[in-house]
Amino acid sequence: MADDRCRAESPPAAPYGPGRTVRCFRPGQDPPRAPETPPVTVPVTLPVPAESPAAERAVVSVRGVTKRFRSAGGSRRTAVDEVSFELRAGEALGLVGESGSGKSTTARMVLAEFAPDAGDVLLDGEAWSGLRERDRRPRRARIQLVDQDPLSSFDPRFTVQRIIGEALPRGFTGDRGRRRVAGLLGDVGLGPEILDRLPAQLSGGQRQRVAIARALAPGPEVLVCDEPVSALDVTVQAQILALLARLRRGSGLSLLFISHDVGVVRQVCDRVAVMKDGALVEIGDVETVLRAPRAPYTRALLSAVPRLAVGRRTAVPIPVPDMDLKGPT
Numbered sequence: 030m031a032d033d034r035c036r037a038e039s040p041p042a043a044p045y046g047p048g049r050t051v052r053c054f055r056p057g058q059d060p061p062r063a064p065e066t067p068p069v070t071v072p073v074t075l076p077v078p079a080e081s082p083a084a085e086r087a088v089v090s091v092r093g094v095t096k097r098f099r100s101a102g103g104s105r106r107t108a109v110d111e112v113s114f115e116l117r118a119g120e121a122l123g124l125v126g127e128s129g130s131g132k133s134t135t136a137r138m139v140l141a142e143f144a145p146d147a148g149d150v151l152l153d154g155e156a157w158s159g160l161r162e163r164d165r166r167p168r169r170a171r172i173q174l175v176d177q178d179p180l181s182s183f184d185p186r187f188t189v190q191r192i193i194g195e196a197l198p199r200g201f202t203g204d205r206g207r208r209r210v211a212g213l214l215g216d217v218g219l220g221p222e223i224l225d226r227l228p229a230q231l232s233g234g235q236r237q238r239v240a241i242a243r244a245l246a247p248g249p250e251v252l253v254c255d256e257p258v259s260a261l262d263v264t265v266q267a268q269i270l271a272l273l274a275r276l277r278r279g280s281g282l283s284l285l286f287i288s289h290d291v292g293v294v295r296q297v298c299d300r301v302a303v304m305k306d307g308a309l310v311e312i313g314d315v316e317t318v319l320r321a322p323r324a325p326y327t328r329a330l331l332s333a334v335p336r337l338a339v340g341r342r343t344a345v346p347i348p349v350p351d352m353d354l355k356g357p358t
């Protein structure tokens with residue numbers, strides 16, 4: 030619905046070259062699940078962020094991005110349609126919408142994995158499109174992806190030590206590199222006993238923790254989390270969400286948190302953006318949007334969530350297991 034959309038104001042920018050290469054390994058079958066290692070409480074070693082006014086700084090600005098894909102029949106379908114929003118320093122912004130609404134495509138453009146057909150993404154005020162590939166490389170370290178299926182991006186022949194070690198900045202070699210990998214494992218609640226394990230020898234929760242450690246290795250400011258807990262069972266989901274919240278509190282990371290689960294987004298995010306058919310239909314403070322959605326589509330989306338009472342002025346709180354998942358406000 031046209032009047033539902035948050036339209037872009039900025040003009041389209043020139044497209045840019047190929048995005049980063051992502052190695053994908055698809056094993057023929059699911060490996061046996063190893064038992065979950067109990068979380069180890071280790072303080073996050075990243076620096077504590079400054080308080081506002083940095084909190085209002087936009088680390089990522091998405092300006093009027095549009096992406097079209099060619100379908101099998103040759104016609105072009107708009108997957109993302111003039112979407113604009115900002116991710117502020119230290120905040121968690123949720124991106125919700127039904128399957129196929131364009132959430133992952135938007136995330137891939139934020140990560141510069143591919144270029145928008147129109148519009149642009151700015152990282153700390155600098156447009157991806159204005160950068161040559163060699164100038165993009167150091168910036169990519171600042172924005173990292175944690176997705177639903179870490180196994181597909183792990184080389185099945187690599188140990189945990191190597192998977193995380195390869196993501197460290199230059200200079201972290203030998204003992205220094207090993208110490209840093211062990212420190213990152215501690216940050217995500219894993220012990221050094223898994224350093225020599227292969228991905229197939231890890232449980233789903235351990236794999237997701239390793240994926241988060243790998244994402245943290247280059248020292249990013251932003252984590253793009255694309256359905257990071259949807260493949261995990263509920264108890265492990267809660268552990269991973271608590272971990273992300275703890276990392277955020279400890280380091281001032283900004284999260285772009287994609288989920289079809291409005292309840293999870295409510296637990297983790299400060300603000301939420303709602304997508305429908307490639308367009309952004311609503312964005313705002315998460316409690317405000319969930320309690321008093323303005324867009325008809327948001328109301329429809331919420332009415333499909335059994336744990337939220339929609340149609341009332343206040344939504345029923347979702348029980349959160351004894352933990353404060355939100356970062357500093």
Ligand SMILES: Nc1ncnc2c1ncn2[C@@H]1O[C@H](COP(=O)(O)OP(=O)(O)OP(=O)(O)O)[C@@H](O)[C@H]1O
Pocket residue numbers: 098099100107108126127128129130131132133134135289
């Ligand atoms: N590489 C591609 N080629 C062709 N069409 C694509 C491609 N990637 C995505 N699409 C289409 O773009 C639309 C948006 O897909 P996208 O994956 O961004 O949605 P989503 O909201 O993330 O969905 P989900 O929650 O199911 O992951 C869909 O219609 C999808 O089929």
